[in-house]
Amino acid sequence: xxxxxxxxxxxxxxxxxxxxxxxxxxxxxxxxxxxxxxxxxxxxxxxxxxxxxxxxxxxxxxxxxxxxxxxxxxxxxxxxxxxxxxxxxxxxxxxxxxxxxxxxxxxxxxxxxxxxxxxxxxxxxxxxxxxxxxxxxxxxxxxxxxxxxxxxxxxxxxxxxxxxxxxxxxxxxxxxxxxxxxxxxxxxxxxxxxxxxxxxxxxxxxxxxxxxxxxxxxxxxxxxxxxxxxxxxxxxxxxxxxxxxxxxxxxxxxxxxxxxxxxxxxxxxxxxxxxxxxxxxxxxxxxxxxxxxxxxxxxxxxxxxxxxxxxxxxxxxxxxxxxxxxxxxxxxxxxxxxxxxxxxxxxxxxx
Ligand SMILES: [Fe+2]
Numbered sequence: 549x550x551x552x553x554x555x556x557x558x559x560x561x562x563x564x565x566x567x568x569x570x571x572x573x574x575x576x577x578x579x580x581x582x583x584x585x586x587x588x589x590x591x592x593x594x595x596x597x598x599x600x601x602x603x604x605x606x607x608x609x610x611x612x613x614x615x616x617x618x619x620x621x622x623x624x625x626x627x628x629x630x631x632x633x634x635x636x637x638x639x640x641x642x643x644x645x646x647x648x649x650x651x652x653x654x655x656x657x658x659x660x661x662x663x664x665x666x667x668x669x670x671x672x673x674x675x676x677x678x679x680x681x682x683x684x685x686x687x688x689x690x691x692x693x694x695x696x697x698x699x700x701x702x703x704x705x706x707x708x709x710x711x712x713x714x715x716x717x718x719x720x721x722x723x724x725x726x727x728x729x730x731x732x733x734x735x736x737x738x739x740x741x742x743x744x745x746x747x748x749x750x751x752x753x754x755x756x757x758x759x760x761x762x763x764x765x766x767x768x769x770x771x772x773x774x775x776x777x778x779x780x781x782x783x784x785x786x787x788x789x790x791x792x793x794x795x796x797x798x799x800x801x802x803x804x805x806x807x808x809x810x811x812x813x814x815x816x817x818x819x820x821x822x823x824x825x826x827x828x829x830x831x832x833x834x835x836x837x838x839x840x841x842x843x844x845x846x847x848x849x850x851x852x853x854x855x856x857x858x859x860x861x862x863x864x865x866x867x868x869x870x871x872x873x874x875x876x877x878x879x880x881x882x883x884x885x886x887x888x889x890x891x892x893x894x895x896x897x898x899x
Pocket of ligand 1: 709710738763764
């Protein structure tokens, strides 16, 4: 399979990953004649899809957490949010259960490099972002030697980190143009609002609740809501800060396209250099993500392009590429696999 932009979809392709809108399945794996769905998908905020076609049929995109568990996490989180919106308080006995299932799955698959970025619709974006942020945070936690009990606290905080956003004005959250200062100040209330909503919930640990309160704090004191510095910020909130930014940069939103993993890593490294984010936690994340994920199109220094086919462990910049060589003046296209770890004279120049 490979990931392509919606504009590039043709009718000889079939869908390789299902598309959900909320809990509703919009298109299932294997769906054909995809061009007729382009407009509908575009309208609900889906701008790229995973497809199978003759050239990429045997390329797999591994996932640390399966589709079913992701959906269960989103559903549980949606229950929490609905309850908070309707009853004004937090209630979710199933949270611990789904976090345990998530942790078990991540433990089994922790050696898989993260390749998949989930396709999400506009109204699903907060849920998908929360689940992704949790998965990245747990992987950082595992690399940093946290115990199972600590990982559970970290995961519960990560899953709920943006809970306060559902109390905010939705029209501001989904706005596609630049925010006014007043609107930005409104959004900056969400850590405190989320923390207040969870304040008297003894099912959650103090550490989990501090993740909600402090995930926008920065080590140099430039964050919010309190402008805390260094060790004043709970380590779990430092971890979630990194996962939160990484997912925000690499996911598509209604107001912008996603950045490549490579560019997102560069931005985060800059934030470490300028003293905002924790470098050890970023290193832990980067050891878990594929810089050039399976299924994406890359351009090579020899003038060809191709699809990333598989990863070479320990060589994140040199995956195996399914090259599509269309340089022949007679229009003959040849397709072959090239291992960049052994053919070091060729490199990726652009994604
Ligand atoms: Fe947030």
